[in-house]
Amino acid sequence: MKKIPRFNSCDLLNQEDLTQDFVIFDLQQILTQRNNIASVPHKHLFYQLLFITKGEGKHFIDFQTYHVKKGDLFFLNPGQVHKWDFNSSTNGFIINFTEDFISSFLSDNHFLDLLPFFSNTSNQDSILNIDNHYSTILNIFDKINFEIHLQKDTDLNLVRVYLLELFLLCKKHYFHTDNFSYNQLQPSNLVKQFEFLVEKHFYKLRFPKEYAELLCVTPNYLNSICQKIRGQSAGELIRSRILLESKRLLVNTDLSASEIAYKLSFKDNSYFSRFFKKHTGIAPDEYRKS
Numbered sequence: 001m002k003k004i005p006r007f008n009s010c011d012l013l014n015q016e017d018l019t020q021d022f023v024i025f026d027l028q029q030i031l032t033q034r035n036n037i038a039s040v041p042h043k044h045l046f047y048q049l050l051f052i053t054k055g056e057g058k059h060f061i062d063f064q065t066y067h068v069k070k071g072d073l074f075f076l077n078p079g080q081v082h083k084w085d086f087n088s089s090t091n092g093f094i095i096n097f098t099e100d101f102i103s104s105f106l107s108d109n110h111f112l113d114l115l116p117f118f119s120n121t122s123n124q125d126s127i128l129n130i131d132n133h134y135s136t137i138l139n140i141f142d143k144i145n146f147e148i149h150l151q152k153d154t155d156l157n158l159v160r161v162y163l164l165e166l167f168l169l170c171k172k173h174y175f176h177t178d179n180f181s182y183n184q185l186q187p188s189n190l191v192k193q194f195e196f197l198v199e200k201h202f203y204k205l206r207f208p209k210e211y212a213e214l215l216c217v218t219p220n221y222l223n224s225i226c227q228k229i230r231g232q233s234a235g236e237l238i239r240s241r242i243l244l245e246s247k248r249l250l251v252n253t254d255l256s257a258s259e260i261a262y263k264l265s266f267k268d269n270s271y272f273s274r275f276f277k278k279h280t281g282i283a284p285d286e287y288r289k290s
Contacts, residue, residue: 021101055090208234
């Protein structure tokens with residue numbers, strides 16, 4: 001059975017080939033030594049940051065294409081399918097880290113889930129261009145790289161502090177560039193919690209009222225906040241996540257439409273086919289061949 005390649009420990013090895021919860025690579029090193037792996041669709045079991053400091057090319061995340069340029073910073077969740085096609089002069093940094101690397105350091109176990117740029121429901125949130133703060137962000141990556149590779153006694157807690165600094169600066173940049181006001185921060189946080197629950201339960205829970213109950217709000221309030229923050233209702237966000245997974249499975253596996261319907265908890269294949277065609281305009285088998 002054809003499956004999406006899934007990388008775990010192979011991308012969490014340090015220079016001594018020891019498995020770590022955190023690693024940082026020079027992008028040129030990856031392009032030179034392992035570009036054949038990253039240039040095919042794959043997913044990870046860890047979080048990944050990709051920061052472009054030079055060059056150009058294309059980065060494909062699920063079913064969107066990004067033309068990369070200097071200053072682009074990508075945030076990838078575990079499970080997101082991506083590949084890249086960069087020219088040979090492209091440079092930057094790649095950071096891979098496990099959830100435990102951060103959560104073990106913080107009292108808030110959902111810190112990563114509530115960051116606006118780690119989202120599986122909207123790939124548009126997965127990229128920031130930090131032109132105005134390029135030197136500051138580059139300095140953080142340089143400090144992390146120095147601590148990991150050049151210091152005799154690496155202090156991982158210091159690396160965690162640098163990583164948190166990066167996240168908090170990017171969060172501030174995100175809200176500033178999207179013109180969020182102070183009054184919108186609390187509703188935005190609710191939407192992130194909703195998206196976190198959708199990511200966790202979309203295989204089984206399909207209705208806004210089920211998520212509203214988990215969030216202790218009314219379905220109408222959840223819908224209105226999602227519409228205000230995301231431009232889509234709660235139901236549309238749930239359907240978008242199911243549709244994304246459907247496309248991933250159709251394109252990157254050889255599961256039949258019936259098997260995908262069963263995996264996604266549709267009551268039968270015909271119901272899945274109607275759902276898919278309604279939202280894409282074509283049948284699942286046609287989409288697979290396109």
